[in-house]
Amino acid sequence: MATSISAIAIPPQSEIAKRLPGADFHDCYQTAIAPTDKSALSLYLQVAATTPAWVNTLMALRNRIVSLVGLKNLGHLGDFTTSKPADAYRIGDRVGIFSIRYLSDEEVILGDSDKHLNVEVSVCKLNGRVAVSTIVHTHNMLGRFYMLFVAPLHRRIVPATLRQLKSQ
Template sequence: MPVREVTPEVDAGALLAGAQFVDAYRVAIGAAGLDARQACTRMVLHWPRWIKVLVGLRNIIVAPFGLKTSGEGMPAPGGMIGLFPVVSETPDRLVAGFNDYHLDFRLVVDVTGDAADRQVTSTTLVRTNNLLGRTYLTLIMPFHKLVVRSMMGAIVEPAR
């Protein structure tokens, strides 16, 4: 089954109160025995080269504005997965993300289903804090959908 956009099934108010943007994508993983951390790790650490280039370009562009270029130095009760501090974690759900001057975001990775028919859902929540955040969200939105779909594909077939 390909990656598909789905209606978000999270309590946005509990995860990021005031979030103005929420979307979710889902992929079937069959009987694969992945937990939420393993799924998130595959998503975040197996980026294709074009995503790495986009993130590098983004970091160069936002640095003069004082925006974070990773979650380094952020409180991370569950450690880091790639650039993302882990906020909370159970075997079935991992929440990562951080707050920045321009916007706050969370990435929620849920693993559901029975042993033979499991699926992973990735939900993104964003709360903008000012005009810079709203502008930034508008500019990255076309890329966001492509990036998330590609990241979700890495859960099923991680980069070799």
């Protein structure tokens, strides 16, 4: 069975849509999911815990390269305690490479800021589907340069991680 993942506009009813003005980069991908009582954060944790190995390899390469220009090592998406239940997380808690910035059953926004950019990722449950939105605000030339390389990879990474959700 083919996994249908499609690019869509950021859902206007999502909390992350409020953060779109002035963004230098944004995208959103959706896929159908079976009805579930899992929270948006639970879905994110499920996907992050099963990140494809090639994504972790790219993150390790990214971390080595950016350390040369003084940016922080983010680690990997799945760098969190998998035994900690989703309902134990609160706004401000670190989950892998991100911190939780907004949290409801239907949507979680995770993000990270550095001197070069601010990135936020939303996982939003929408009537039988899940949408993953990303918004980036760059702060300087380094951020814009960084995104020249990251944006094309990002467009491959998000659908690949969503396929992990579909295969479980």
